Amino acid sequence: MAGTSGVQGACPKSTNHGDIFPDLHRPLSAHEAIVDAERCYFCYDAPCATACPTSIDIPLFIRQISTGNDLGAAQTILSQNIMGAMCARVCPTEQLCEEACVRNSPAEEQPVRIGLLQRHATDRLFADGRQLFTQGAPTGRRVAVVGAGPAGLACAHALAVMGHVVTVFEAREKSGGLNEYGIAAYKALDAIAQREVDYILGVGGIAVEHGKRLGRDITLDELRGDFDAVFLGVGLGGVNGLGLPGEDLAGVVDAVDFIARLRQADDLGALEVGRHVVVIGGGMTAIDVAVQARLLGAEDVTIVYRRGQGEMKASPYEQEVARTRDVRIKCWGRPARLLGEGGKVTGVEFEYTRDAGGRLAGTGEFFTLGADQVFKAVGQAFLRDEAATLALDSGRIKVDATRATSLPGVFAGGDCIAGGQDLTVAAVEDGKVAARAIDQYLRA
Structure with missing residues (x-):
């Protein structure tokens, strides 16, 4: 773990992390911007x-x-x-x-x-520091937005510009959603996520109540009774498990949780990072946590994905980012057993896999990777209890083209909806589309 690797205590305190991690892409100078333009x-x-x-x-x-x-x-x-x-x-x-x-x-x-x-x-x-947007003429209508992530904030901002009063309910202590808690620190230096949130809220007409989780502190029925319309941008709250014995071993960590703790850490030396790290998964979170572990001092990091490289959700570019930072990517292997000793993880046994006519199949052959830290990055699941009264599709909220749900006056967008692309830019578009539909609904 990180303390034994010599990493713990090595990094100075920082809230922006820009003095520790190199910027993934150097910003353009004014001259370079004009030349490229x-x-x-x-x-x-x-x-x-x-x-x-x-x-x-x-x-x-x-x-x-x-x-x-x-x-x-x-x-x-x-x-x-x-x-x-x-x-x-x-x-x-x-x-x-x-x-x-x-x-x-x-x-x-x-x-x-x-x-x-x-x-x-x-x-x-x-x-x-200039604010380019202004709050619209008051309409007298009130909208509840659940989730201060990209979808929720985009919807709230558009509604405020239209003149509606918006209250955002956010479960965490900060706004921003995955931009604040789920993106690797080396991609979001200089507190850019919070600077952007501050700019969005600067339009006026938007109040944010933190520490309010749907299903725990507020209910959908209450919101429908208190507001004229509701937008749900709750994201994906549940992290998928491996379904293997030993997931409670010390050193077996949810990648999403680790990145969230990293992004909020004032002292990066307090984070535990292994010497020998294995990441299970093939998406953007797997790449982010693998590269982040290397930047924090891990000696070797290996990503293991159950299918082929071309089927990884992480883009070829992101895969190359990982490789240039000495992260190994090994495909066609699925975890079969977590190994441990004295309550601590010591490795992972994988079974080689193959494509059997479009279906994943095991080969009966195995390989083992030693590890003192294993990151689970096998995706997140929607928490159904948060929307028990809504129609679902493939485990997520079913919406139409306007992002309207099965309940009148309730709209949704972002990762929580069926067919979502799990991208910040797609979530923003969901929020925009929903805001237009909500405005039409309120003015009907």
Whole structure:
């Protein structure tokens, strides 16, 4: 564990972590931003804008940067994606807008660096401190938003601009959802998640009540009685287990919980990080916790995924980020047994797997990896009790195209809905779409 590896106590206290972790991407200077912006062809019906889940007018904001109008560019971005600052850091641009860029071809050097240009514009806005949005004329209608994550905050902000009064109920001590608690620290330096939250709430008309969990402190029936409409952006509250004996061994850790504790830690030296780390899973959380463990001092880190590399939910780019930080990725293996001694984990036994006509099958052959820390990153599950009266689809809340649920006046978005993409940018779009539908519902 971390204390025995020499990592504990090695890191100075920090709330931003920017003095400890290198920035995943160095921000562009003003000159670099203009040079990169001038590479844009400013396409008509630009494929990059079509690829953006929030439909940001990418050619427009890039043209604004090229003329030195960074604040105008920020307004273009935030008018479509109020969480444009965090999305510039965590959005898989290599699979979305930048992949669609017409310069992303063998004949060109590389796509326009849209993500970094978006970060440049939003960072300049936050440094300037100007509020670009105002609360709308009061409508006299009140809306409850459950969850202060990307979906909930995007919905709340849009509703406030429309003139509705919004109360956000958040279970945790801080707003931001996964942007605050679930994204690796090296991707969100300089307290950017909270700076963005402060900007969103700065529009006015939004009150946030922390420590209020749906199903524990408030109920859906109560909210429906007290408010004119309700939006649910509760995310995924339950972490999937491995279903193996030994999960209670010391050193077997939920990856989501570890990242949350890391993001809130003032003293990173107090975090326990193993010398030999195994991460079970193949999604973004698996990559984040693996890279984070290496940056915190783990000697070797191995990700083990049950299927092939092409089936990992983590993008090829993120997989490459892990490899460049000496994280090994081993595919076609599923955990069969957790090994322990004296109440502490000592390793994991895996069974080799294969594709049997589209179904995963074991081969009967096994391999063992020694470990003093094992991270479980096998996904999260929706807590059904939070929405017991709502229709569900594949274990998540069923919604229509407007994000309306089966209950009148109740809408939902983000990771908790069926068909969600588990991306910040997709959650923001859910919040926007729902806000428009709620506004129409309230004005009907």
